[in-house]
Amino acid sequence: DAGVTQSPTHLIKTRGQQVTLRCSPKSGHDTVSWYQQALGQGPQFIFQYYEEEERQRGNFPDRFSGHQFPNYSSELNVNALLLGDSALYLCASSLKANQPQHFGDGTRLSIL
Amino acid sequence: QQQVKQSPQSLIVQKGGISIINCAYENTAFDYFPWYQQFPGKGPALLIAIRPDVSEKKEGRFTISFNKSAKQFSLHIMDSQPGDSATYFCAAGVNNAGNMLTFGGGTRLMVKP
Numbered sequence: 001d002a003g004v005t006q007s008p009t010h011l012i013k014t015r016g017q018q019v020t021l022r023c024s025p026k027s028g029h030d031t032v033s034w035y036q037q038a039l040g041q042g043p044q045f046i047f048q049y050y051e052e053e054e055r056q057r058g059n060f061p062d063r064f065s066g067h068q069f070p071n072y073s074s075e076l077n078v079n080a081l082l083l084g085d086s087a088l089y090l091c092a093s094s095l096k097a098n099q100p101q102h103f104g105d106g107t108r109l110s111i112l
Numbered sequence: 113q114q115q116v117k118q119s120p121q122s123l124i125v126q127k128g129g130i131s132i133i134n135c136a137y138e139n140t141a142f143d144y145f146p147w148y149q150q151f152p153g154k155g156p157a158l159l160i161a162i163r164p165d166v167s168e169k170k171e172g173r174f175t176i177s178f179n180k181s182a183k184q185f186s187l188h189i190m191d192s193q194p195g196d197s198a199t200y201f202c203a204a205g206v207n208n209a210g211n212m213l214t215f216g217g218g219t220r221l222m223v224k225p
Contacts, residue, residue: 042218094211
């Protein structure tokens with residue numbers, strides 16, 4: 001039973017570039033949430049997707065956008081990258097939005 | 113109002129001892145309180161969770177105590193083991209709002225053999 005998988009595991013970009021991160025939810029899960037975890041801090045909620053629509057959004061600018069596909073997998077896109085976007089990006093999935101969330105191991109994004 | 117405050121930031125416990133981590137919240141709408149364990153290079157793993165209709169929940173060596181009136185909850189790890197050395201995060205969410213989780217700042221636990 002595969003858990004939440006994220007790709008790539010590491011990524012290096014420069015300021016101003018755009019990036020796409022990918023997430024496959026745990027088998028049977030239909031809801032995907034994205035979090036940003038800065039070094040030494042707790043994760044911060046970015047947004048949540050259910051039925052291919054953004055259902056909840058945290059305090060992140062419009063440079064952060066996402067998508068959910070019919071197979072429940074999801075992408076996180078970040079435009080006009082800033083140095084402060086360097087972080088571990090975590091994807092969590094759940095069976096329905098009000099069920100426990102299970103996290104992947106994240107994508108480490110470094111901005112130079 | 114959305115903050116969750118976690119303490120201590122770091123904790124050193126001897127093998128076999130009890131590790132205690134505390135969290136406090138402000139938003140009375142929170143009704144779901146999970147704890148996550150994170151090892152270096154890994155994502156957070158769900159340990160145990162509680163809802164405010166109970167004051168305590170125990171799973172193995174892990175116990176959550178919940179004080180609704182004080183808006184505080186804590187994690188107790190009994191018989192702490194070196195393998196428990198990790199960073200622990202408390203979180204809070206509103207069940208009917210998709211469980212958008214607000215996390216505490218984390219506690220780095222080291223269990224000495």
